[in-house]
Amino acid sequence: MLSFRLTCVISILLCLWSCSSNNVLPNATIHPSYTTDIDDYKYLIGPGDSVNIFVWRNPELSGSFSVRPDGMITTKLIEDIEVTGRTPTQLARELEEQLSVYINNPRVSVTIGGYVGPFSEQVRVIGEATNPRAVNYKENMTLLDLMISVGGITEFADGNNTQLIRIENGEQKVYRVFIDDLIRDGDISKNVDMLPGDILIVPEAWF
Structure with missing residues (x-):
C-alpha cells in the first residue's frame, strides 16, 4: 500500500515538472x-534618486x-506621482499642473540628488572585464571612460573583438570596438562615444 502511494506521489511530481518545463519565460523588455x-543628453530621473x-x-x-522602486514618489499633497523617465523640468511642470488644484498659480523647481537614473540609462559591461557591472551614464561618456570605471579588461580578454550592442x-x-588597441596600445582613434543603454560584451580570447 505504501509503495502504491509513493508511486502516485512520484507520478504527480513528474507530471508537474513536465508541465512546468514546457512553459516559456517572457522575453525581457528592452526600454530604449x-x-x-x-x-x-538630458538626465532622466530613476529609482533611488532623491x-x-x-x-x-x-x-x-x-x-x-x-524615488521608490516602482518609480513613484509621494509628496505632501500628491500621492503616487510617476517620476521615472522624466527630466527634472518635465516633473516640475507636471507638479505645477497638479498643485494648481490646491494653490493659485504654483511655481515649482526640481533638482536631483544621488543620480542613479533608470535602468534604461545605464551602460552595462559583461564578459572579460576586470569588474563587469552596470555603470550610470554620464554626459559625453566614452569607451575609455567606461573602461576606467570597470578597471579595464582581464588578461584573458579578446578586447579587439568586443561587441557594442545598441538600440x-x-x-x-551590433558594432565592433577595439579595446586592446585603445587601452593596451594607446590608440586614441579607437575611442568611441557611449550612449545610455549601451551593452558591451567582452569575449574571452582563444589561445
Missing part, C-alpha cells in the same frame, strides 16, 4: 533610452523625496 545623440522639490512661497509643500530606432545594432 531617449538619448540618441551624444550632444543632446528628488528635491521647491514650491515658491509654499515651504510647507517643499522637501526632498526618495537604434527600435532595432538592435
Whole structure:
C-alpha cells in the first residue's frame, strides 16, 4: 500500500515538472533610452534618486523625496506621482499642473540628488572585464571612460573583438570596438562615444 502511494506521489511530481518545463519565460523588455545623440543628453530621473522639490512661497509643500522602486514618489499633497523617465523640468511642470488644484498659480523647481537614473540609462559591461557591472551614464561618456570605471579588461580578454550592442530606432545594432588597441596600445582613434543603454560584451580570447 505504501509503495502504491509513493508511486502516485512520484507520478504527480513528474507530471508537474513536465508541465512546468514546457512553459516559456517572457522575453525581457528592452526600454530604449531617449538619448540618441551624444550632444543632446538630458538626465532622466530613476529609482533611488532623491528628488528635491521647491514650491515658491509654499515651504510647507517643499522637501526632498526618495524615488521608490516602482518609480513613484509621494509628496505632501500628491500621492503616487510617476517620476521615472522624466527630466527634472518635465516633473516640475507636471507638479505645477497638479498643485494648481490646491494653490493659485504654483511655481515649482526640481533638482536631483544621488543620480542613479533608470535602468534604461545605464551602460552595462559583461564578459572579460576586470569588474563587469552596470555603470550610470554620464554626459559625453566614452569607451575609455567606461573602461576606467570597470578597471579595464582581464588578461584573458579578446578586447579587439568586443561587441557594442545598441538600440537604434527600435532595432538592435551590433558594432565592433577595439579595446586592446585603445587601452593596451594607446590608440586614441579607437575611442568611441557611449550612449545610455549601451551593452558591451567582452569575449574571452582563444589561445
